[in-house]
Amino acid sequence: MATLSTAPPIDPAWRSRVTWAVVAIMVLIPTGWLAEFNPATLWGQQSLRATGQFLATFFPPRVDLPFLDLVAGATWKTVAIATVGTTLAVMIAAPLALLATRVLSVSALAGGRMCTACAAARLAIRTILILLRSIPEIVWALLFVRAVGLGDTAGVIAIALTYGGMLGKVYIEILESGETQATRALLANGASRTQAFLYGTLPVCLPELMSYTIYRWECAIRASVVMGFVGAGGLGQQMELSMKMLAGGEVLTMLLVFVGLVFVADAVSGYLRRWLA
């Protein structure tokens, strides 16, 4: 028909886009109700006054030398907990990811299916990773504070376990989303899994792996602060004391140190990415 040929074409993606947008909104609004999220409570008389009073004590931040010395020690401890925890997490995640990734499967090489035992092993590893990361680090920390007592060790182990699970999952996804042509060619020419990883996968995926690990290190710094509140050492423990004493100036100083730490983590990540790009 003449009318059909002159009408502008209709984007076939348009209808599904509208549908999905409507579905997303319809799912999000009830979750807001379930969470009892009501922005109005923030602006109630009572909350405004309480917040205002607490915030008023924040100024000026406390910057005398003995306190700064204390904060520096706690900061150093926090960074150490995060760094050791993240390092251990990488040591958990990297071997598991290498074993579980489909990219390095020799049995699936010739367009065939993966062998049953290999598929089962992969499933087992994915389950371990889910178990590790489904328990929040703060719960691990509470557990290990009971087991090994108050202090840094509990925080380190908590970060190592939860972050090992998170890193492992994302490592697998990064390895599988990268360009696999180089890896598969090496496998097809008789290289072993480890060799194909070193010479084919790693040069493709290294920047992604690095930047995600550094981002997790940044998260671990924040997490180790939170865990300090339950007695796992570092800046968080200090902050909890200051909050209990309503010493807002001290809290502000420590918050500023936080911002500084995240800035540093961001700069390190950016530098490494540029270096590897």
Next chain:
Amino acid sequence: MLSPVPAPLPPSSIDEVTVTYADGRRALAEVTLALGPGEQVAIIGPSGAGKTTLLATLACALRPSAGRVDLFGQDPWSLPDIALHALRGSLFLAPQVPPLAPRQRVVNAVLAGRLPQWTAWEALRSLVRPRELGAVRDALAKFRLEDKLFMRCDRLSGGERQRVGLARLLLSRARLFLLDEPVSALDPALAGTALEVLQQAARDRAATLVVSLHAVDLALARFPRLIGLRGGKVLFDLPRDQVDDAQLAALYGSELGESFQAPPTEDDARRKLTRCL
């Protein structure tokens, strides 16, 4: 090469091999051919004739849907997985697009040809301090790339990348070389030299060389035996002096007329489009 020529291995062959892809496309139909030790063969034919599939089948990178493969007297698909992978170490498949990881340095990309002979530990050590640098430089020099030794692969031109992929072959100890359009990105003069280097390397190792080429003149000039492939079938398999113009015309003739496929129906197109952004 100063090292003595290794003893030739038993011949290889494929018998009535059919390859059907998952989407139902038949890429090879009952192809039978034999490859003597040290033989040098060119495969020619129009695009989509099945040249790449044939090479992948010979490389054990693709399991045929029907028919028998015999490599050096062994049926690879009846071997246990470990023995099959060891066998892949004596095959070298070079895909048309060189399988180079973008951030890898040329030296490591070339050394990857040695991986089947190395342990995982040796492979790792070589990433820290490259082994056999002399051999890598000599291999690159044969393709006039010696100045690119420590460059990154993604800084090279298309032709240079292709030659790096071929230099990897010179480091390989494989006994059956399967090269898919190895000189497609090279100018005619360089293509001739590169083929000469590859053919000499195969002679030095008493290795069999199978090369797919789209340049018929190059195939006629350099290879004693030509296989014409069309529509997944062997049209002719002859010594070069018996290949005449009529056969070449039949191989490439009326290409559009017969290989023209019906365009996808509107439904197919719509289904694909809706998934895209």
